[in-house]
Amino acid sequence: MTTDQRVLGLDIGGANIKLASDDGSYVQTKPFPMWSRHQELATVVEGMIGEYIAHCKSKHAYAVIDAIAVTMTGELADCFSSKQSGVIAICTAVQTAAGDRFPIYFYGTDGSWRTATQASQNWHTLAASNWHAMANLCGQLVPDNTHLLIDIGSTSTDIIPLVDGEVATDSLDDLTRLQSGQLVYCGVERTPICSLVSEFNLDNTHTPVARELFATTLDVFLLSGDVAEQPHNTSTADGKPATRQDAQRRMARMICQCPELLTDLELQQLVQQSRQAVFDLLTVATQKVLAELNSQPDSIIAVGQATFLITELAGDIPVIHLSDLWPGINQQVSRVGPALAVAALLQQELATSP
Template identity: 35%
Template sequence: MAILGLDIGGANIKAADGSGHAISRPFAIWQVPERLPDELTQVFQSFPHTDRIALTMTAELADCFVTKSEGVRFILEAVESSLNRLDLARNTATSGNPTDGADRIFVWTTDGHFVGPRLARDYVRKVSAANWHALATWCGDLIPAGSGLLVDIGTTTTDIIPLVAGKPVPVGLTDIGRLQSGELSYSGVWRTPLCSVAHSVPFREGYCTLAAELFATTLDIHLLLGLIPEDAHDLGTADGRPATKAAAYDRLARMLCCDRHEISYDEVLHIAKFLADVQRHRLSGALERVALRLPSKCENVIVAGSGNFLAFQMVYENRHTSSARIVSLAEQTSPEIASAACAHAVAQLATRPEMVAPAST
C-alpha cells in the first residue's frame, strides 16, 4: 500500500513517499487559502499511486484562520477533497468504485502516534505544529543510545529537540511551550525579516537603526555571503524580485532607507556578515539552553533543514556539542528528502503498525 507523507506548512507544502521521491512546493496559504485543494491535487499528481496519507501540519497557525481549530478543520477538508479527486480520476479510468478519502488519512500527534481525521478535529493541540515531533521520532533511530540533539533549521523556524535513547524528550509540546523552552525559535534562513534579527547595524563611523519594514529577509544576507545559491527564477523574496546577489544588495540597502547609489556593495556585505553573526549567536543561545538540560553528555547531533550550513557552524562552536558525532540528514538520505524531512518522516512512521493501530478511529 503506497503511503504519501504530507507536511502542510504556512509557506510550503512538502510531500514524500518514504522511498526516495520527495518534493517541496512554495504555497503562501495565508494569501489564498481557497487554493489549497488545487495545490494538493497537483502534489498528488506527482504521486499517482497514493493509497494512504500520513499528514502533519503547521499551516493552522496562518492568520487567514481565526483559530487553530478552524485551520485544522480547513486543512483536513482540503486533504480529503483532494484525495477524493485523485480517487475519482483513478477509479473512472479503471471503472472502480470511489472510496472515502477520510478513511485513509492519518494525522500525526505529539502523543507519538497517528489519529484519524475525526479525532484530529478534537485533538487540535496535539496535531497542530506536530511535524517536529514526527521528525524527531523518526530521527531517533539514527542515535538509539545516549543523549543527543536534533537541530533542524528551515526557512522560517529552528527546532532544537533533545533526544535520549532514541526518543524525543522535549520540555514543550505546543508552540508556546517550545518557544519558552528554547526548543523552537522563529528564526530561519529564508523568511525571517531582518528587522527582527537586529535593531541596528554598524555603518561607517557608527551604527544605523534598521527600518522596521519587510524590505529584506535572512535569505538576502545568506545570498550575499554565498551560503544560499542564487536562483534567478525564484521570486519568493521580500520585494518579489529574483533571489540573486544583485537584488539582495538592493533589498538590504533599503533596510537602511538607502539605495545602491548611497551605500556600496562592500558596506552591504559587511552588514550582511554582522546580521548573520547576530542570528547565529541568538540561535546558539537556544542551543545552549537545550543542551544544558540533557541528562548526560551530548554524544550525537543530527543536523537537518535548508539551513544546515548554519546548524553545522553552531554545533561546532558550542562547548556542549563541539565533540559530538554529527549526522547530516542530507548525507544520510538525499538533499530532496532532507528538504522535505518531516513529510518523509511521517511516511516512514506510518509503515509501523504500532503507531497507526490506535489511530484508525
C-alpha cells in the same frame, strides 16, 4: 510495468507544502502562502499527488498509494481565526484532495494517528506536529545515548533533545517550546531583518535600521554565498527574484539606501552583521537546550535547509546528517524531513497493524 506501492507524507506549513514518499525516492516542495491562498489548499494538494502519480508512470510503474500521512504547522497562519479552525480546515482540504481514493492519517505530538473526522476533538495534538514526527524518526535511527536534533527551515528552527531513542521533552506546543528554547521563530528565508537587528555598525557609525519588511534572511544568505540563487523564487520581501542583484537592493533598503550608493564594504557589513544576528539567536537557544541535558550529546543531527549553520553551531560536537543515518537516501531529502518522517512512520504503523 512494475508497481510502486508507497505511503506519501505531506508537511503542510504556512509558506510551503512538502511531499515525500516513505523511502525518500520522491520529494516535492511547493511554495504556498497559506495566509492568502488557503482556499486553494485542496486543489494544490491534489495536484501534488497527481504529479507523484505522473512521475511513477514516467518510470513505467503503477503508483499504488497505500495511504497519505499528514503533519502540519500551517494552522498558525493568520487567515484562520484560531489554531483549531486552522487544523480543521487543513484536514478537510487534504481529505477533499484525496477523496475516497486512499485513507488519510494525521500525525499528533503524542505520536498517534487520527482521521479527519477526529480532528476537531484532537486539534491540539495535530497542531504544529511536524517537529515531533522528525524527532520520532530520528530517535528510531539513533536509539542509543543522547543526541540533539536541529532542524533549520525557512521560517523557524527546532532544537530537540533525543535520549535513548525517545523524544526527550515535555514541551509539546508552540508556547512551551518557545519558552524552552526548543522552537526559535527564525529561519533562513522568511525572517525579517528588522526583527533581528536594531542597528548596524557601518564604518564605526551606528546606523538604525528601517523597521519595515524590506529584506529577509534569504537575502542575507544569498549575499553571504551560503545559499544559491533561485531566479524562479519570488517569495521575497519585494516579490522580485531571489538573486544576489535583487538581494543587494533589498538589503540596501534596510538603511534607506540604494545599492549603487553603498560601498562594497558597507554591503558586506550589512550582510555579516545580519548573519551574525541569526547565528547568535540560534546559539543562545541551543545552549539553553543543552543546559537542560545531563551531559553533552554524542552528536547533533542536522536536518533542514541550513546544515551549514548547524555545523557552526555544533562546535566540537560531532554532526551527523540524515543521509548518514539512512543509507542510500539523498542528502537533499532532509529539506523535506518531516514529510519523509510521517510517511516512514505511517508505513511502519501499517506494516505492524493486525
